[in-house]
Amino acid sequence: MANVAIRINDVTHDFSSVRALDGLSIEIPQGIIFGFLGPNGAGKTTTINILLGLLEPTSGIVEVLGLNTRTRADDIRSLTGALLEYPGLYEQLSAEDNLEFYGRIWHLTGVDRRERIKELLTQIGLWERREEKVVKWSKGMKQRLALARALIHQPSLLILDEPTAGLDVMGATAIRNDLANLARNEGVSIFMATHNMAEAEKLCHQVAIIRQGKLLAIGNPNELRKQTGGWQVEVIGTGFTEDLANVIRARPEVSAVERSKNRVVIQFTKEIDTAPLVNLLVNKGVQVEEVSKVKASLEDVFLTLMQEEK
């Protein structure tokens, strides 16, 4: 029990006639960054609200840090930090006052609050601007302050809803680095809902993909890539005919072929050696200019799963 951060067991949640979660079961070990992926309306925010004890599931059991969300919601909220869809900062207050307020909420003593506020604001590079009203800050700075606020009481579990949504590259990278450092250096478990596949791929040790409240796949990004195809070869040149495309499609290790006038993209179910493929293409009269072999991305996996489900 102690090494499981979150256990969701056959959870269903209905909003009157709409089923938001449909028999969802997930177990998340402690100390990892867990990505919760899905399109808009998949049930990500509903799951977060249930994890925080803000909503009760219609059926099923949810345990957060070993505590049942139905009976121990207050304790769960005491032990977790949350950064929801909006930063939720009091923009007319200073950065310091925002953290001061949440430090008081978690009953930190005056000395501890001052130390922790300085530590957090220094970590995110905003200590010098602590007395400024947050309303003047950029979206990225506000989001980093909101993350600092979620960490004020040193929670063992952090629940995040789209933490980098709407941020520029610099802002999003800064947040991602903060999260990676947290998991690595402080052992904080992180549950992160997102629809940013590249982010999940870079950051998460494990991901789950849901659609319409149902779990479609779960595992680490590498495992998921293996499950739904692994490799992709792109060939640029001339002479790609439909007959040639059909010959390639007929090979057992090929899952899909996409052909255009000067380019063919071949999806493989396993890693392959490209040399025999290039020989085949040359023998069939293709003028090959460039060949590149890449691992399928999590985004490819996601799109494949979404299409299969449709």
Added chain:
Amino acid sequence: MTNDLKTVIWKERRLLFSQRGGRTQVILTLSVPAALFAIVMPWQEGSGYFESPLAPIASIFIPMLIVMITIPESIAGERERHTLETLLASRLSGRNILFGKLIVSIGLALLISLAAFVVGFVVANVTDWTGQLVFYSPMIAVASITLSFLVASLSASAGVLISLKAATVREAQQKLMAAVMFPVLLLGIAGTFVFTIEAVRDQITGIIDRIDPIVLFLVVAVVLIAACYFLMRAAVRRFQRARLTLD
């Protein structure tokens, strides 16, 4: 008072004086209605102000107007600015969040009301000096302070219920204004109309003259306490995490 309640009060006070324009503008905005009742009326009435029903009337309107500004800002504002979701995800109980907001709003209304009461006393004495200080009658003083508190509490409870259904601060303020002021204005207009009919006026004056003012005050106070109790209960029931999350 619990630590959590103190924490919410700390934040509400901080926010109140950090709104657009800062502390001075907030104080000035809130003081305008108070100044009308505390300066203009005692100035016009002179020492007669202490015996007239104007002071208790001021103690009804001042807290009502203050609460109409502060409660929508505190409840609907928190929703409009999306800070309530994060607050609900913290370890604070819904009850502490609600009562922290109510205490600051009612407390401020009461404070400004009391200040207006004191300023009225000074203005009436200065502008119509009779050679000695004239004080409010004990009945007027007690009625004014009690009514201030009860009207502030009643308006605040109604304000919570209305603010929770409003999408913006402006909408909440407009609806609250309509809900609270409309019955008061209607009563005023009806009263003025009725008093133009001589026979009715004599009859009503006769009844009022026969009623003991203490009894009248007690009846009004009991009605206000009962209304306050029911509205406050409804506000507490409405201010639940699950309901607020679903809104």
